[in-house]
Structure formats: structure tokens, C-alpha cells
Amino acid sequence: MIKRHANTENLDRSIETILGNLLRIGVIIAGSVVIIGAVLFLVRHGSEIPSYHIFKPDIFNFSDFRDLFNGIITFRSVSIMELGILFLIATPVLRVLFSVFAFAYEKDYLYVVFTVIVLLVLIFSFFSL
Amino acid sequence: MHDLNNLLFTLLIYIGSFSAGLLGSLTGLGGGVIVVPMLTVLFGVDIHFAAGASLISVIATSSGAASAYVKEGYSNIRIGMFLEIATTIGAVIGASIVGIISVNAVSIIFAFILVYSALTTFLKKNEHVVHELDPIAQKLKLNGNYPVGDELVSYNVQKVPQGFIMMIFAGVLSGLLGIGSGAAKVLAMDQIMKIPFKVSTTTSNFMIGVTAAASAGIYLKYGYIHAALVMPVMLGVLTGAFLGAKLLTFTSSKSLKIIFSVIILVMAYEMLKNGLK
Numbered sequence: 187m188i189k190r191h192a193n194t195e196n197l198d199r200s201i202e203t204i205l206g207n208l209l210r211i212g213v214i215i216a217g218s219v220v221i222i223g224a225v226l227f228l229v230r231h232g233s234e235i236p237s238y239h240i241f242k243p244d245i246f247n248f249s250d251f252r253d254l255f256n257g258i259i260t261f262r263s264v265s266i267m268e269l270g271i272l273f274l275i276a277t278p279v280l281r282v283l284f285s286v287f288a289f290a291y292e293k294d295y296l297y298v299v300f301t302v303i304v305l306l307v308l309i310f311s312f313f314s315l
Numbered sequence: 316m317h318d319l320n321n322l323l324f325t326l327l328i329y330i331g332s333f334s335a336g337l338l339g340s341l342t343g344l345g346g347g348v349i350v351v352p353m354l355t356v357l358f359g360v361d362i363h364f365a366a367g368a369s370l371i372s373v374i375a376t377s378s379g380a381a382s383a384y385v386k387e388g389y390s391n392i393r394i395g396m397f398l399e400i401a402t403t404i405g406a407v408i409g410a411s412i413v414g415i416i417s418v419n420a421v422s423i424i425f426a427f428i429l430v431y432s433a434l435t436t437f438l439k440k441n442e443h444v445v446h447e448l449d450p451i452a453q454k455l456k457l458n459g460n461y462p463v464g465d466e467l468v469s470y471n472v473q474k475v476p477q478g479f480i481m482m483i484f485a486g487v488l489s490g491l492l493g494i495g496s497g498a499a500k501v502l503a504m505d506q507i508m509k510i511p512f513k514v515s516t517t518t519s520n521f522m523i524g525v526t527a528a529a530s531a532g533i534y535l536k537y538g539y540i541h542a543a544l545v546m547p548v549m550l551g552v553l554t555g556a557f558l559g560a561k562l563l564t565f566t567s568s569k570s571l572k573i574i575f576s577v578i579i580l581v582m583a584y585e586m587l588k589n590g591l592k
Contacts, residue, residue, distance in 0.1 A: 199388065201392075202392055206381040206384070210378070213379040216375075217375070217549075220550065224325075227321070228325060232320060232321050232322035233320050234321050235318060235319070235321070236324055236543065236544075238360040264542050264543060271540060271542060274374055274549070275374060275528055275531045275532075277378040278378060278527070281525065282399075285392070296455070297396060297397075301396055303400050304396065304400055304525065307407060307529055308528060308529055310407065311530070312532035312535075314536075
């Protein structure tokens with residue numbers, strides 16, 4: 187088995203194990219929400235003809251959170267699938283967020299800085315424009 | 316295929332994505348690279364929607380497989396986190412220029428990436444360990460060790476700036492095409508930075524999810540993420556990859572790799588044809 191672990195590496199490993207499990211739970215939750223939305227979608231719109239060959243970006247607008255929220259509370263199938271997709275996108279972002287605290291706990295400030303930079307790039311991606 | 320109803324369309328896309336996830340996971344190539352050509356070439360889906368659906372499936376497989384990779388003890392979180400600075404910045408650039416570049420150009424770039432991915436399958440894996448110490452790698456605490464049999468073998472990371480630049484490029488490709496860019500990431504880590512192959516691939520898996528998330532924000536804004544299309548792709552790739560990981564222990568992947576590479580090359584030809592139309 188694995189011998190001669192340095193202390194920080196042991197800590198790294200246990201933090202990563204927790205994060206790995208959190209990610210998996212996140213994927214299971216996101217997947218379940220998408221499946222609920224999918225069932226509703228196929229029951230209600232199963233016989234309609236989709237058109238994905240022409241790009242029409244304005245059909246479903248994620249950036250309108252009020253619309254998304256209204257869709258979720260009224261059980262709109264597409265909104266529920268969108269919620270699941272948002273949960274899924276959140277999983278790696280949360281991993282980075284937790285890593286900031288993990289490196290801070292290890293007092294590895296160089297990596298706290300690196301992780302914060304990654305987090306800032308992610309925040310820029312979601313909140314720019 | 317344009318007159319299928321939602322039920323049939325969803326079912327067929329699910330089956331296709333499931334196969335992509337299964338083959339991708341069995342061969343170690345990842346299913347993402349084949350999803351976009353499948354959607355555009357076989358199902359006539361617009362390349363922007365296809366890239367959006369692929370990107371989300373990439374996040375799903377990366378996050379879903381994370382705990383399995385941690386258990387193996389190969390991944391290096393410092394290498395991953397440091398290089399994620401490069402890949403996320405690259406991804407934001409890549410995702411931002413999707414709308415500017417013509418669909419034809421994207422198809423042609425995609426064709427080349429497909430050919431490259433098929434070729435890397437047969438690339439010689441870097442297993443030898445470099446003993447020279449690189450001062451930048453030391454300063455950034457990138458060197459580590461990994462289990463080989465019962466022993467821990469330590470490795471020294473080389474050429475950090477070159478690897479970092481290659482990672483920006485990998486990020487741009489990921490954002491531009493909606494793929495995980497695993498092949499480009501492994502090239503940077505394995506071939507340039509001389510990180511052992513197993514450490515490269517598992518660390519790359521972690522990075523793929525974060526890199527794709529950096530593109531996802533921009534994809535959402537531009538309306539590339541179409542929930543009804545993402546649904547069967549994401550669920551298909553995820554369940555296929557999950558089954559692949561379970562089967563991996565008792566299948567030989569040599570002939571599978573050849574089959575998958577041939578499929579990829581056919582897709583590359585079709586993408587090139589689309590691009591030159």
C-alpha cells in the first residue's frame with residue numbers, strides 16, 4: 187500500500203476525497219432534477235417536432251433568472267431541466283470555492299492566490315456582459 | 316432527420332450519446348470529442364447547440380468521475396489548480412470568439428482536432444521519470460509522487476511556462492468547440508512538462524470540469540445551452556461513461572481504440588466536408 191506520505195499530501199488527499207464525493211453527489215442531484223424535467227417534457231411535448239438545425243438563441247433565455255424562477259414554481263418542464271443543468275455547472279465552481287478554504291487551512295497562501303484567480307475567472311464568465 | 320418528434324429524437328440522441336460515453340470511457344479518449352460531430356453530422360443539429368450540449372456533458376463526466384480518480388491516488392491538485400488559471404482564461408477567450416468565427420471555420424478546426432485525438436491514442440506514453448529539478452516547478456510545489464505497484468515514485472515537473480501556454484491553447488479549444496480538450500491537456504502535461512501519464516490523465520480529468528464551467532457562463536449568455544437537447548446528451552454520456560468505468564477492469568481496449576479512432580476519423584472527414592461547403 188501507499189507508504190511515506192508527506193503530511194500535506196495526506197491532507198491534500200483527504201480533502202480531495204471529500205471534494206470528489208461532494209462532486210459525485212452534486213452530479214446525482216443535478217441528474218435527478220434533469221430527469222424529472224425530462225419526464226415532464228416528454229409527456230407534455232413528446233409528439234412535437236423539434237428544430238435544432240437552425241440556431242435560434244432567444245428561445246430559452248437562461249440569463250433571465252426571474253423567468254427561470256417562474257418556470258420552476260409553475261413546473262415548466264424546460265425550466266426544471268435548466269435548473270438541473272445549472273446545478274451541474276455549479277459543481278466544479280463549488281470545487282474551486284472549497285479549494286480556496288482548503289489551501290487556506292493548509293496555510294498555503296500561494297495556492298490560495300492561484301485558486302482565487304481561477305474563481306475570479308469563473309465569476310467573470312458568469313457575470314460579465 | 317428533421318421531422319422526428321421530440322420523443323424519438325430524444326431517444327436516438329440518448330442512445331448515440333450513451334455509445335459515445337461508453338466508448339470514450341473504455342478507450343480513455345473521453346466521449347466529448349465525438350458528441351459534436353454526431354449531433355451535427357448525423358442529426359443535423361446546429362453546431363452552436365451541439366457545442367453547448369457537449370460542454371455540459373463534459374462537466375457531468377468530469378465531476379462524476381472525480382471521486383474514482385482521487386481514490387487511485389494519481390492526481391496532483393497543485394498542478395491542476397495552477398494550470399486551471401491557464402485553461403479557464405483560455406476557455407473564456409475561446410467561448411467569446413465562437414460567435415465571431417464562421418461555422419465553417421469551426422468545423423474545419425474541429426476536423427483537425429478529431430484527427431489529432433485519434434492519433435494521440437497511439438502516442439507513446441511518458442512513463443520514465445525525470446530527475447532534474449526545475450526551479451519554477453520547485454517554487455510552485457508542483458513536484459509530487461504517485462503509486463506504482465507498492466511503491467511511491469516521485470516525479471519532477473519540467474518546462475512550466477511552455478506547459479502553461481499550451482494549457483491556454485487547450486482552454487481556447489475547449490471554449491471554442493465545447494469539448495474537454497483532454498488530448499491537448501495531456502499533451503501539455505505528459506509530453507511537455509514530463510508528468511507521468513497516469514498523473515496527467517487523472518489531473519486533466521479534474522481540470523476539464525472547471526475549464527468547461529468557465530465556458531459555460533458565456534455559452535449560457537449567448538443561448539448555446541438548449542435544455543431539451545442537453546438533456547439526452549448529458550444523461551447519455553454520463554450513463555455510458557459510468558458503465559464504461561465499471562466494464563473497464565475486464566475488457567481489453569486495444570481493438571476498441573482502433574474502432575473508436577476509425578469512427579473519429581470518419582467524423583473528421585464529415586466535419587471537414589461541412590466546413591468546406
